[in-house]
Amino acid sequence: MKKVSFDEFGGPDVLRLVDAEEPHAGAGQVRIAVRAAGVNPVDWRIREGQILGAHPIELPSGVGLDASGVVDEVGEGVAGVEIGDAVFGEGSSTYAEFAVLSAWARIPEGLTFAEAAGYPSVVETALRIIREVGVRPGQTLLVSGASGGVGSAVLQIAHDRGITVIGTAGARNQDYLRGLGALATTYGEGWVERVRQLGQVDAALDLSGSGVIRELVALTGDPRKVISIADLGAPALGVRFSGVAGSVRDALAEAVDLISRGKLRIPVEKSYPLTEAAAAHIDSQAGHTRGRRVLII
Incomplete structure (x- = not known):
């Protein structure tokens, strides 16, 4: 099969x-013929060799955690899924024609393979950091x-839970x-005052790593009310860096419900063929994304 790989850390x-050997489903796993793979910031952080304890790797390494596709192998002890089912979930080396998933769910009606590939890690992360930051209805x-x-x-x-949300983004995404x-x-310039005019902030999340931790602490009044998933320097300012994944299986169940x-609907801003994985990473690192980027296999 074809897959995207790297044998050294870098750009x-x-x-x-x-060309690579096909993987096979072990106990508690399923293999899918991949239709689409989600492109996540964690993918290029791992590729760069950033310290991410939740995802230790050995070189050479495949790329990608999220995917959607059609089940074609079911591992020992797996129940409730059959060959031919359309599923989405999380595994390893998902930028490939075949991938093994360790957590999955059936794709909800009305969702395309491309859309479904954008949900697993994203929803797990969103649920985790909302819980960790302690914000309430x-x-x-x-x-x-x-x-x-x-x-x-x-x-x-957050909106579904009765939490008021203030979001910052570029002008085109307002x-x-x-x-x-x-x-x-x-x-x-002036964004802190604009936020204050919108309301009192009880908790804050840094999703882009744009150097705003001090301002978020000032707005909340407490570094314990701030979580970052993108600024590795956050702990030096008393702010928790949340980089360890929780239960993706539970997150998928909640995603299906939403x-x-x-x-819940996350649009696909741009899709790429497998041959353009590097371009997808360049665009992801540039930021300013609206929704998701995915590779189409």
Whole structure:
């Protein structure tokens, strides 16, 4: 089969499309013929060799955690899924024609393979950081860098829970944030005062790593009320860096429920063929994403 791999840490140019042996489903796993793979910031952070204890790797390594596709192997001890089922979930080396998933769910009706591939890690992360930051119904959550995949999920999940959300993003994404139920404002000079004019902030999430930790602490009044998933320097300022995944299986179940109730929809901003994985990483690292980026296999 074909898969994307790298044998040294570095920039997007280290990614190669190579011939590889097909993986096979072990106990408690399923294998899918991949139709689409989600492109996540964690993918290029791992490729760069950033310290991410939840995802230790050995070189050479495949790329990708999220995928959607059709089940073609079912491992020992797996029940409730059959060959031919359309599923989405999380595994390893998903930038490939075949991939093994360790957590999965059936794709909800009305969702394409490309759309489904954008949900697993994104929804797990959104649910985890909302829980960790301790924001409650009736309170206000500030989301810095709110228009990407995780931000899109956070805004909708928080809104469904009765939490007021203030989101910051670029000028072109203001209407997008408002469409997801958020109070929106732009980043850049004067953004802190613009946020204050929108309301008192009870908790805050840094999703873009744009150097705003001090300002988020000032807005909340407490570093314990701030979580970052993008700034590795956050702990030096007393802010928790949340990089360890929780239960993806539970997150998928909640995603299916939200999608089925019409409370969660994450658009695919751009899709790429497998041969353009490096371009997808370049675009992902540049930021300013609205929704998700995916590879189509």
